Amino acid sequence: MATNWAGNITFSAEPHAPESVPELQELVRSSEHVRVLGSGHSFNRIADTTGTLVSVASLPRVITVGEDTVTVSAGLRYGEVTAALQAAGRALHNLGSLPHISIAGACSTGTHGSGDANGTLASAVSGITFVNADGELVTLTRDDPDFPGSVVSLGALGVTVSLELDTRPSFEISQVVYDALPVERLGSDFEEVFSSAYSVSAFTDWVDPDVMVWRKLRAGTPYEPSWLGARVADGARHPIKSMPADFATQQGGVPGPWNERLPHFRLEFTPSNGEELQSEYFVPRAVAAQAFEELKALGGLMAPVIQISEVRTIAADDxxxxxxxxxxxxxxxxxxxxxxxAVRPVVSALEEVLLPLGARPHWGKVFTVDAATLRECYPKVPEFIALAAKYDPAGKFRNDYLDTCLP
Structure with a gap:
């Protein structure tokens, strides 16, 4: 049976891979229950179903570059689209750590990149077309009142077939890695650290007193050999200090196109074999320093099960x-x-300290919070449930995950 990328989920059905949109529409129309599988980078059963499991990876490839948008078929991965955009002199505003993830899957789960002024990957979506429960095509754009609920949709509205994304002129990034930022400066100098580049990632295990910081600067921006007590790395780095940096994107301040610097890992390599689980929590910017203190206090508890933790910032969206x-x-x-x-008790302990700070769990990763708590975390859940019922009144796209998290 098919598994997700991490290998911790074995799907209950083998995926169907329709080769045309009409074939997909008929498959949806004739199925009692349907869920969609992207590139398999979720770590829970969000995509699982005992009914019809659909992959859109075999739909016809579409990359149509316009003046300030690009229209793409849902099954494409970011690395495929970004290369075409770069060749046309255009760019996306933000990218995730991996260029290997599917565009529709990343957007539908709220996946993100980093940067004080950069929204999630989904915030670039200006139009979406999906197959609803009746097998009909529905297109929504930003001027539609349903649009804000349709992009990060967890697959509950239908099967996405294409997306329109905002683009901007291509730009270059220089990636500079710093070793040994004192961990206390993440909180005391939070604003300076995370506003210091177009995109910033800080890597720590919450025990080591030294933090590694990856600053992705606009090309031509000067940088200091010493910065806030940290120093420029003397060679290439992997986010996990003990691992070789062969798969990492170019560092050392060498300028390069946005699509080859904003991800942490190169498209031409598989960054790991998936032997991991992931969790992620999103807290309001105002409580960052307090959250860091809580995590340092839990460092010893996390130590036996953690590989690495990453801190990033994201701009607000609607x-x-x-x-x-x-x-x-x-x-x-x-x-x-x-x-x-071994991981779940640690995740529960994290939630005990982060939820009172307003934390929201990542929809596609390991968490333990219940439906009532999710309604508190995500205030628009009632509106979203009503929207899903509008496009899927019989619950064709529901599964155990949605019944548990969004009943």
Whole structure:
């Protein structure tokens, strides 16, 4: 049976891969229950179903570059689209750590990149076309009142077939890695750290007193050999200090196109074999320093199961189920060993200290919070449930995950 990328989920059905939109429409129309599988980079059962599991990866490839937008078929991965955009002199505003993830899957789960002024990947979506429960094509754009609930949709409205994304002129980035930022400066110098580049990532295990910071600067921006007590790395780095940097994107301040610097990993390599679990929580920017103190206090508890934690910032947006809906946000990401029995108690302990700070869990990763708590975390959940019922009144696109999280 098919599994997700991490190998911790075995899907209950083998995926169907329709080769045309009409074939997909008929498959949806004739199925009692349907869920959509992207590139398999979720770490829970959000995509699972005992009914019809659909992959859109075999739909005809569409990359239509316009003056300030690009229209893409849903099954494409970011790396495929960004190369075409760069060749046309255009760019997206933001990218995730991996260029290997599918565009529709990343947007539908609220996946993000980094940068004080940069919204989630979904915030670039200006139009979406999906197959609804009746097998009909529905297109929504930003001027439609349903649009803010349709992009980060968890697959609950239908099967996305294409997306229109905002673009901007291509730009170059120089990536500079710093070693040994004192961990206390993440909080005391928070604004300076995370406003210091177009995109910033800080890597820590919350025990080591030294933090590694990746600053993705606009090409031509000068940078200091010493900065806030940290120093420029003397060679290439992987986010996990003990791992070789072969798969990482170019560092050392060498300028290069946005699509080859904003991700952490190169498109031409597989960054790992997926032997991991991931969790992520999004807190309001105003409580960042307090959240860091809580995480340092839990460092010893996390130590046996954590591989690395990453801190990033995200600009506010208005998408209903986005982790940064209505507020500028700090993302606290955790890469664990692949041992769910050992990881879940640690995740519960994290939630005990982060939820009172307003944390929202990532929809596609490991979390333990219940439906009532999710309604408190994501204030637009009632509106979203009503929207899903509008396009799917019989619950064709629901599964155990949605019944548990958004009943």
């Amino acid at each position: 998408l209903w189920l986005s982790p940064s809906q209505g507020r500028d946000t700090v993302a606290l990401h955790f890469t664990w060993i692949r041992d769910e029995e």
